[in-house]
Amino acid sequence: MEEMRVVAQPNLRELVAGRIRQAISSGRFKPGQRLIERELCEMLGVSRTSVREALREIESEGLVTNLPNRGPIVAMVSRETAESIYQVRMSLEGLAVRLFVQRASDEEVQALALAFKTMSSTRARGSSLTYLDAKSAFYRILLDGCRNTVVSEMLKSIHNRVHLLRVTSLSQKDRIRASTEEMRHILDAIVGRDEQKAVKLMEQHLENAASAALAAIDARDANPAG
Amino acid sequence: MEEMRVVAQPNLRELVAGRIRQAISSGRFKPGQRLIERELCEMLGVSRTSVREALREIESEGLVTNLPNRGPIVAMVSRETAESIYQVRMSLEGLAVRLFVQRASDEEVQALALAFKTMSSTRARGSSLTYLDAKSAFYRILLDGCRNTVVSEMLKSIHNRVHLLRVTSLSQKDRIRASTEEMRHILDAIVGRDEQKAVKLMEQHLENAASAALAAIDARDANPAG
DNA sequence: GTCAATATTATTGTATGACAGCCTGTTCGT
DNA sequence: ACGAACAGGCTGTCATACAATAATATTGAC
Numbered sequence A, B: 001m002e003e004m005r006v007v008a009q010p011n012l013r014e015l016v017a018g019r020i021r022q023a024i025s026s027g028r029f030k031p032g033q034r035l036i037e038r039e040l041c042e043m044l045g046v047s048r049t050s051v052r053e054a055l056r057e058i059e060s061e062g063l064v065t066n067l068p069n070r071g072p073i074v075a076m077v078s079r080e081t082a083e084s085i086y087q088v089r090m091s092l093e094g095l096a097v098r099l100f101v102q103r104a105s106d107e108e109v110q111a112l113a114l115a116f117k118t119m120s121s122t123r124a125r126g127s128s129l130t131y132l133d134a135k136s137a138f139y140r141i142l143l144d145g146c147r148n149t150v151v152s153e154m155l156k157s158i159h160n161r162v163h164l165l166r167v168t169s170l171s172q173k174d175r176i177r178a179s180t181e182e183m184r185h186i187l188d189a190i191v192g193r194d195e196q197k198a199v200k201l202m203e204q205h206l207e208n209a210a211s212a213a214l215a216a217i218d219a220r221d222a223n224p225a226g
Numbered sequence C: 001g002t003c004a005a006t007a008t009t010a011t012t013g014t015a016t017g018a019c020a021g022c023c024t025g026t027t028c029g030t
Numbered sequence D: 001a002c003g004a005a006c007a008g009g010c011t012g013t014c015a016t017a018c019a020a021t022a023a024t025a026t027t028g029a030c
Helices: A012-025 A037-044 A048-060 A079-103 A106-124 A128-146 A149-165 A173-191 A195-222 B012-025 B037-044 B048-060 B079-103 B106-124 B128-146 B149-165 B173-191 B195-222
Strands: A064-067 A071-074 B064-067 B071-074
Touching (some): A012 A149, A037 A048, A079 A173, A149 A195, A173 A195, B048 B064, B079 B173
Antiparallel strands (some): B064 B071
């Protein structure tokens, strides 16, 4: 047994989907922007077949909207949809945190604590990019520790859609600081294996996050500049 | 303005996806069965392009699993996955019922009551098919009344995956009766606009449903016949 | 006769080219 | 300036092709 392949090699289409996803999440492709198949093909050096299948996948994640006979555009998240997203997020992250407390090993809890530390220290220096990376790492550990692939998948999708908003954390420095503080408390509850408390704190945290995000959206929508 | 088209005409690929979905949900395609592209093409009279794109869509809903270089099979839901599905379902239907109580108009509540009546009466005569149809109708009203498209979409997907189990309601007659009784109480709470109670009852209901389903799965897995 | 090596086949994964149909913007006639 | 014909771009779908891979059948050794 030379090699145990655990991670299935991704298809070309998976790779393409990943690249497009990243371009959207990173803000390189902006909401409302058309995604023209030919351009994506040239940009990625693959055929329309692969691009189209990748787009179907991303579409079902809600990152892309398909206008009939017009083609795909980067999804534009309305205020209503944003509200819906946050409601679902609250519900599912509540579940996730509860499962994590119930199921995660002490090592996983420790890894989560470390990830939080990294996160809060990257916050100190500027570079909002690495802050988001650290936050992603934090969530990855949380979702893995749940041992529930369904909630994991759904929350990954939800998080991508939240990134699409790109109004939350970035715009309000105060909110980042408060958010980190809230997460510290959540972490404490997790470390103390206090299920109820962790869930409650997570829900409050997301309630606050939602308020901030929705306020930012309202500002955006009121502002003609977009 | 002769006609206000509200419902976008479905693409060919959407139609194909719908047909395949239906074939899976109805049990015509059984878990583990290979879905060979050529056969689907012939069966539906469309090209591989359309079939493949439809399969991508269904795959991301969890109804189909893609084996690398082997192609898609109807998803086989393991006990673990079933547990995960029910945990998520509990969480999201809790949210759904809460939103419905908060937001649904009196007309919608009444429609829900009617749908339940239909459901419980179809239960009296045999025909488990129409019972499931009536149950679908009930849920459609519930999800529409939520005014949260995100939870709606996710629960549709979850319900499809639950159908895939096909061990829940059908196998145990007692369970159907008890389930209907539980739903009656949920409905009562909804009609009374008692949010807390409705959510709690729904969670209990799904807890019971999960127990029954998991027990049936354990029986299935213990039985070599499959 | 059994097992390993090899050939065969079936099917996917991807690319290419084609074309009708739908939008959009433009030009042209009036 | 206003609406109608026109042109271009893009999607939606089909057909075809072919390499890569997995499953199956076949051969051959012992």
